[in-house]
Amino acid sequence: MRLVNGSRVMIVGGGPAGSFSALHLLRFAGQAGLKLEISIFEARDFSQPGPGGCNKCAGILSSTLVEHLASLDLALPHNVVQAELDAYILHLEQGELLIRRPDPARRIVSVYRGSGPRLGRAPYPQSFDGWLLEQAQARGVRLRRERVRAIRAGLRPMVVTARHELEAELVIVATGVNSRAPLEHAWGYRPPRTETMAQDEILLPGGLQGSHAHIFFDPPGGLIFGALIPKGPYANISLLGHRLPPEAVAEFIEGHNLSTLSPQGTPVLCGCTPRVAVSASRGYYHDRMVAVGDAAVTRLYKDGIGAAYLTAEAAARTAILRGIGRADFARSYRPACRRIVRDNTYGRLLFRLWALNRRSAFLVDAWRRAVLQESRLPPAEQIHRRVLWGMFTGDDSYRRMFWLSWSRAALAGLLQGAYAARTAG
Ligand SMILES: Cc1cc2nc3c(=O)[nH]c(=O)nc-3n(C[C@H](O)[C@H](O)[C@H](O)COP(=O)(O)OP(=O)(O)OC[C@H]3O[C@@H](n4cnc5c(N)ncnc54)[C@H](O)[C@@H]3O)c2cc1C
Incomplete structure (x- = not known):
């Protein structure tokens, strides 16, 4: 045929x-x-x-996809790209972690799938x-x-x-x-x-950089992680989780004090509950x-x-x-x-490991310190940062990230982090 x-x-x-x-x-x-x-x-x-x-x-378009577009003789026009993302900030109970793009040559961008929020303004x-x-x-x-x-x-x-x-x-x-x-x-x-997710759009809160995405963990209950992604004058809120409540976005905004970042509060501009294939x-x-x-x-x-x-x-x-x-x-x-x-099997294992890790404040602190200690190393040796960047951007295979996170360097870093956490505690 x-x-x-x-x-x-x-x-x-x-x-x-x-x-x-x-x-x-x-x-x-x-x-x-x-x-x-x-x-x-x-x-x-x-x-x-x-x-x-x-x-x-x-x-979010991964750098692999941005590179692949060239094989179809396509180049993303400037007006389609809403933001060039060069860092992720993880918001943990113990403090914030800044994860910079490990390789500046690998471009990650945010785009709108449609023409912006329902209550957005021209242009x-x-x-x-x-x-x-x-x-x-x-x-x-x-x-x-x-x-x-x-x-x-x-x-x-x-x-x-x-x-x-x-x-x-x-x-x-x-x-x-x-x-x-x-x-x-x-x-x-x-x-x-499939699982049902929750999304909305807000005006980019004052004081937040237009090139940094933010990752938050609970609330709301059931959240795997929530992302705040800058897109020009707006920011997208995407919540990934299991059985998220209908008021998930409102709980997220209140729970992470996002409404205090702008004098006008944080009115939501769109709202949807799309399905994601699992x-x-x-x-x-x-x-x-x-x-x-x-x-x-x-x-x-x-x-x-x-x-x-x-x-x-x-x-x-x-x-x-x-x-x-x-x-x-x-x-x-x-x-x-x-x-x-x-x-995806490796991805599932990584998300499960992360969920287990988060049950222990000590482990999270040890891991956070391991990530912080890596900033002294050249980018290629910053294993934990590379794993995190890959997990949140989709810029690498889950398999590679899984084995990287079990590498000798990653485990040694974690041990040092655990020692530092114990000494500090
Ligand atoms: C909350 C959330 C966040 C996500 N974030 C990201 C991200 O940051 N980056 C990323 O790469 N992916 C992300 N995804 C996944 C991404 O949205 C999908 O993988 C992607 O849209 C799949 O593309 P698709 O063309 O297969 O399907 P879709 O994008 O769903 O397109 C299907 C199209 O088919 C049309 N259609 C359906 N039925 C019919 C019909 N009967 N007749 C004619 N047309 C029809 C629809 O109108 C639609 O245009 C996210 C998903 C969710 C739920």
Whole structure:
């Protein structure tokens, strides 16, 4: 089963995974001398401020993703970038920890997925998703502003909208996890497990630097961590946790005294409770169908847009270079997804270790001192800082961070930190 000149590829969903799929297909097809008819179905208008125009996330682009964009001949325009992040500040009971970007050459930026907060003011920021979709359109991809109601199975997949029933040679499902993938039961697709997060936007509190992101821990109960991410005149609040209460953002703002940082208090400007995928989906490929991005598999709590890029690339490479049958995707696409799943296992272990560590004030203090002591070392030897930077930005694999945190240097640093904590206590 192969794509040929004139084959119709229909991509359902115009978030990052959908646009990256189109761009990768064009790249590989161009190299293979193949001309395809590619359409993206996306009803969302990314130029609208607020949740209606937004795919709801913290909007941090890892440096790996920023570098990957170049392989698609894309460069992030200045008006899409809301902030260049050069440091994270961890707020612990024992004090603050400043973690600077370990390698200044590796750029981490924040973007808006839509056009800023619902109650934001003009000039509205340029949406990252909207910009990416425009890049695909500029290269000949057809955007259909329609929501897909069903994808029917058969000899050829059938894409059904309110107005059309269209046959495709290949359907790429890039619908994320915040709406139901419209695949008929016959495809055997089972979506990933998800958890509900909480987000809002505020004006960047006075006195906070526009290039530093902030990480906080409880309150509210159930929080794994909460991030405050600068975006131009605003700051995004993203809370990752288990079973967060409905008033999580208000508790977070009050609990961390954020409302005292600005004379006008901290009115919230947007508000949403998006879902994040915490497992891979099942049945994510079939004859003439492949799911990408969150609808297939993503990185645990991190760099979901980077994972969308990787899965889209692997699916497009398979479709052009190998074929569009189930066996082709099993042989050539599945391994790329399994790599992400395996890496997430290390991520889960790291988050569990961190949760255990936080139960003991002594351990947190020992670890904090280990991080502080590292500031005397050259950046390459600042193991704890590199692990923290990687965990909060998604800029490195969980596997590498896991083994780094068990390295001899990291454990020796922790022992020294424990000694210092005991002496001080
Ligand atoms: C709280 C939170 C914070 C996050 N922070 C980050 C971060 O800082 N950095 C990062 O890289 N990732 C982050 N993520 C993850 C990131 O949001 C996702 O991994 C990423 O959006 C996945 O892209 P996608 O294209 O697969 O799905 P989505 O971005 O969800 O896009 C899916 C698209 O499909 C469209 N669609 C859905 N159904 C249909 C249909 N039937 N017909 C037509 N179109 C349809 C939708 O309108 C949407 O545009 C975060 C997630 C959450 C929940």
